[in-house]
Amino acid sequence: MIDMHIHAVNPQLPGVRHIPDFLSGPLEPLVAILRQQMQESGTEAMLGMGHLGGTADDPLGIASTLRIAELLPVLHPIGVADPTRIDTEHLQRVERQLQSGKVKALKGYLGYLYYGPDSPAYVPYYELAARYKLPFIFHTGDNYSDLAKVKYAHPLLVDEVAVDHRGVNFVMAHFGNPWITDAAEVLYKNENVWADLSGLLVGDDAYFANMTERGVVRRVVERVKQGIEFTERPDKFLYGTDWPLAPMRTYRDFVRELIPENYHQAVFHDNAKALFKM
Incomplete structure (x- = not known):
């Protein structure tokens, strides 16, 4: 099983709160927590989001993720594409980092940046x-910050670039939630658009138990399943947890309810392996 959407470092996004302290602490305890989460959930590999505000030596914000990967080699970095930094020198540094072959994708934090x-x-x-044949992931849908402007994160906007940049595979993180029907149309229409199923519910085990008891989980499952059915392409979805915003094992069980059983192997493993060349 490949979890293609976790945070092993603090993403350093404007206004984001409630990020666990262990993401900014010593590496060994963090790696121990990650190993336990992986073992409990049956996860064999992970893609970790970088952080905003990279330095000259680390323009994609992946150096911390790479240090963790030295202790946990099944973790692979995703670099942050910062639209506020597009000068030639910065882009040349980004390209040099891509040439290392370690970066599995780029990500744009829509809404958090305007x-x-x-x-x-x-x-x-x-x-x-396109040049390095890397997928491009967008945060889409609800933002985890009251400073964000959600209009920039609407999944319909992804259609614009999917049409204009056919040489790039785009991934809508969080399936555009709560605009799932809109995200489903964008995926259905564009062969180069995928979606991950991370972050549809955020909370600890007690939260998931409470939401299950109240019927909220069932309603979310029904809504997301309708979106997936609309796309007619369950083979274009990717498994992710948005850990540590949700426990890996609990979120795995939640996603199992969203996908037809005959597509579990594809969604939980094969799609990510192919798309990210793992």
């Missing part, structure tokens, strides 16, 4: 993604 996917500032990153 740039839509169709902003010209993202185009140089799309060109790099």
